[in-house]
Amino acid sequence: MEKIPYKTYLDEAEMPKAWYNIRADMKNKPAPLLNPATHQPMTAEELSPVFCDELIQQELDNDTPYFPIPEEILDFYKMYRPSPLVRAYFLEKKLGTPAKIYYKFEGNNTSGSHKLNSAIAQAYYAKKQGLKGVTTETGAGQWGTALSMACSYFGLDCKVYMVKVSYEQKPFRREVMRTYGASVTPSPSDTTNIGRKMLAEFPGTGGSLGCAISEAVEVAVGSEGYRYVLGSVLNQVLLHQSVIGLETKIALDKLGEKADIIIGCAGGGSNLGGLISPFMGEKLRGEADYRIIAVEPASCPSLTRGKYAYDFCDTGMVCPLAKMYTLGSSFIPSPNHAGGLRYHGMSSILSQLYDDGLMEATSVVQTNVFEAAEMFARVEGILPAPESSHAIRVAIDEALKCKETGEEKTIVFGLTGTGYFDMVAYEKYHDGEMSDYIPTDADLEKSLSRLPQID
Amino acid sequence: MEKIPYKTYLDEAEMPKAWYNIRADMKNKPAPLLNPATHQPMTAEELSPVFCDELIQQELDNDTPYFPIPEEILDFYKMYRPSPLVRAYFLEKKLGTPAKIYYKFEGNNTSGSHKLNSAIAQAYYAKKQGLKGVTTETGAGQWGTALSMACSYFGLDCKVYMVKVSYEQKPFRREVMRTYGASVTPSPSDTTNIGRKMLAEFPGTGGSLGCAISEAVEVAVGSEGYRYVLGSVLNQVLLHQSVIGLETKIALDKLGEKADIIIGCAGGGSNLGGLISPFMGEKLRGEADYRIIAVEPASCPSLTRGKYAYDFCDTGMVCPLAKMYTLGSSFIPSPNHAGGLRYHGMSSILSQLYDDGLMEATSVVQTNVFEAAEMFARVEGILPAPESSHAIRVAIDEALKCKETGEEKTIVFGLTGTGYFDMVAYEKYHDGEMSDYIPTDADLEKSLSRLPQID
Numbered sequence: 064m065e066k067i068p069y070k071t072y073l074d075e076a077e078m079p080k081a082w083y084n085i086r087a088d089m090k091n092k093p094a095p096l097l098n099p100a101t102h103q104p105m106t107a108e109e110l111s112p113v114f115c116d117e118l119i120q121q122e123l124d125n126d127t128p129y130f131p132i133p134e135e136i137l138d139f140y141k142m143y144r145p146s147p148l149v150r151a152y153f154l155e156k157k158l159g160t161p162a163k164i165y166y167k168f169e170g171n172n173t174s175g176s177h178k179l180n181s182a183i184a185q186a187y188y189a190k191k192q193g194l195k196g197v198t199t200e201t202g203a204g205q206w207g208t209a210l211s212m213a214c215s216y217f218g219l220d221c222k223v224y225m226v227k228v229s230y231e232q233k234p235f236r237r238e239v240m241r242t243y244g245a246s247v248t249p250s251p252s253d254t255t256n257i258g259r260k261m262l263a264e265f266p267g268t269g270g271s272l273g274c275a276i277s278e279a280v281e282v283a284v285g286s287e288g289y290r291y292v293l294g295s296v297l298n299q300v301l302l303h304q305s306v307i308g309l310e311t312k313i314a315l316d317k318l319g320e321k322a323d324i325i326i327g328c329a330g331g332g333s334n335l336g337g338l339i340s341p342f343m344g345e346k347l348r349g350e351a352d353y354r355i356i357a358v359e360p361a362s363c364p365s366l367t368r369g370k371y372a373y374d375f376c377d378t379g380m381v382c383p384l385a386k387m388y389t390l391g392s393s394f395i396p397s398p399n400h401a402g403g404l405r406y407h408g409m410s411s412i413l414s415q416l417y418d419d420g421l422m423e424a425t426s427v428v429q430t431n432v433f434e435a436a437e438m439f440a441r442v443e444g445i446l447p448a449p450e451s452s453h454a455i456r457v458a459i460d461e462a463l464k465c466k467e468t469g470e471e472k473t474i475v476f477g478l479t480g481t482g483y484f485d486m487v488a489y490e491k492y493h494d495g496e497m498s499d500y501i502p503t504d505a506d507l508e509k510s511l512s513r514l515p516q517i518d
Numbered sequence: 519m520e521k522i523p524y525k526t527y528l529d530e531a532e533m534p535k536a537w538y539n540i541r542a543d544m545k546n547k548p549a550p551l552l553n554p555a556t557h558q559p560m561t562a563e564e565l566s567p568v569f570c571d572e573l574i575q576q577e578l579d580n581d582t583p584y585f586p587i588p589e590e591i592l593d594f595y596k597m598y599r600p601s602p603l604v605r606a607y608f609l610e611k612k613l614g615t616p617a618k619i620y621y622k623f624e625g626n627n628t629s630g631s632h633k634l635n636s637a638i639a640q641a642y643y644a645k646k647q648g649l650k651g652v653t654t655e656t657g658a659g660q661w662g663t664a665l666s667m668a669c670s671y672f673g674l675d676c677k678v679y680m681v682k683v684s685y686e687q688k689p690f691r692r693e694v695m696r697t698y699g700a701s702v703t704p705s706p707s708d709t710t711n712i713g714r715k716m717l718a719e720f721p722g723t724g725g726s727l728g729c730a731i732s733e734a735v736e737v738a739v740g741s742e743g744y745r746y747v748l749g750s751v752l753n754q755v756l757l758h759q760s761v762i763g764l765e766t767k768i769a770l771d772k773l774g775e776k777a778d779i780i781i782g783c784a785g786g787g788s789n790l791g792g793l794i795s796p797f798m799g800e801k802l803r804g805e806a807d808y809r810i811i812a813v814e815p816a817s818c819p820s821l822t823r824g825k826y827a828y829d830f831c832d833t834g835m836v837c838p839l840a841k842m843y844t845l846g847s848s849f850i851p852s853p854n855h856a857g858g859l860r861y862h863g864m865s866s867i868l869s870q871l872y873d874d875g876l877m878e879a880t881s882v883v884q885t886n887v888f889e890a891a892e893m894f895a896r897v898e899g900i901l902p903a904p905e906s907s908h909a910i911r912v913a914i915d916e917a918l919k920c921k922e923t924g925e926e927k928t929i930v931f932g933l934t935g936t937g938y939f940d941m942v943a944y945e946k947y948h949d950g951e952m953s954d955y956i957p958t959d960a961d962l963e964k965s966l967s968r969l970p971q972i973d
Contacts, residue, residue: 068530069596075523141524142608142899153597171626173901173936215896235690235941241948242895440697441670444597446628481628483938486690493696
């Protein structure tokens, strides 16, 4: 038998030409977005002041299994795709496990993560619609960076509202966005009504993701030729991110490998949803079975400790309601938490799949995550993002279980990105200043008590 | 004719199995290192307290054309090699040039540059010799990061002396090194005689590369089981870096392409020397002809404005003398200069080739470099290191000349690394605070007047 190469790259001809829409194979479809005023499903018309038309179609389509990827996007994908599927020989050796470990590495691009897969798609449809530009918010900065790159490519204006505390603490992310021509505004700002209101009420505030979303939406809706775009949670984002899973599946098939366990970190669900799509599709169609594990931080455990209910997508409560596993839109994870997995809710698609018992979820504490990150960096060479390291942690744990049982399972995990802009978190870990805050039941009860009442 | 793919990766089986020693094909060999006391060529014995034995052999061998790459190093190379040879379709389109532009991208690894190619080799030979660890200095931090990764892989101790001002201004680089288990000491430090002397004489000094070298050498020579390692300039480093050029040549041959112009940035010469090796070899053997262009910063123009003479390799004057194009070891480029191309001299091999008229050299000012960097980032997606961007600048200029003349030349340049840890420089550029300092003739006369007198 030929030895499996360390890295597998698809040829250009082997790359996926269409995104896969997992909803087409779901028996229980994800619940629709609701109008926050009427509690009725949002129509395409109602969504059109906020989102691009073609993206709305993708958002609402629960039936079409494949969406061809436009040529322009395929061209852009060539810059940084295919991403490699790596056989983690060095990690296997370090662990002494009989398991075979693979990871799909999405960090080999300047945005440093998988976010670019959807950013370029959303920018493309905005351009096609003849828009001038788009607005968005960013917290840790990966999404803002990805969108800046995508907008630069299509000559679109890009207005990023960056949570003020991140704007100040992550000047390098900001400069990457500026390099790609984006305007980056610390939020709250005096450029919007909601921003001015926040500044008046809470002078000196460091801002929040919820407020940044509200500012970005306000600017999009109020500006001629602008729409708002979002990097996770939405159905359309999972559709675009399916390219990760499709490439992974093609590469595994090519190698003659069958995954037993598929692991991904989960914040809003964009990476996990994309990675598992084609595998979950086989599972839904009864063609194959896989253990699929979502890994979330113990500090923000929406699947493992949240409630499956309709909730606001933003703390400002201006966006549609989504049914999802949620901790409540007023939940704010400890600022101590380093990763970008800080969203209070989970993609509606993944929430439904989880509720149907089609995937598992587990949570891990922060220092255990960084322990795994450092081990991984040392043996596999890549310094991982804190978010991705949640998946590494569980992949290592599963591989160690195989060591005990002697099972030669094939474990595949998503390595969503690199940690080059997260060295402050690594520094805290090295200096022993990182803590493992876990919200109390009382914390969660408090934020969950404020869920909207939907009949 | 089949369209050339955007990225070309070699298969594992196609990867080079031996490094190429350009000296074997040079009629005029590079001048030997001299003992600073006797002015006689350094012997292997004299070098052995400082360098690893097998690296000394590589350093002194002007005859053996190929050195097999040890299995252990080939294994490590698999983690991040082959690096892609990219056809810069997007850049060509942006420029509207008939030229075909290729770049060899060495930044897809956590050290962020090509430095890892030699770091892993030097760590390997240190391990093989049974050493406990190695010492080195780092300025911008790319070399220190690469060496930390390599030492971590082989379980070697790694002591990095980091120029104090960089240590303080680049805490993220420092944290990457710590992630790989290296000890990072700001230089000057109280851990060495020379450091204590400097601190007593110049309290509050930000340090210099020269002082950091002296500290690293002092610790290596004075510690049982340690040696000193260096990331550029030396013959052994160019030997290891030949892997860049060899892969490039194999990929071009596979694509049926023949380079007309080969361009690389040049500080100490490690990247340029590696990239051009096999092409220069053909040129030396009369098998093919290429225009080869070294690009250096106008702020530190050793080839274009320096003198070909014996000089000290370090400002502390503890290392052997090398014959090279030099600005004088007392030359210090403007602190304003952002790139890592700040070394006062140039590799002896490249100096000899340049003196023999086998390659060209040109210099570029800083803001022009960042203009090219930003354009490249926007169209090709990769945010380049300031060093690499010197080569981008000249590649663009050559492509624009082709646009004028209509010539369809094939241009190949080395993209040595990414700029993720250089965003302070980008910020200065965006804010219009970057200047184009060029040393005056009087500046150069002053530092060149202090060259050692060798008969």
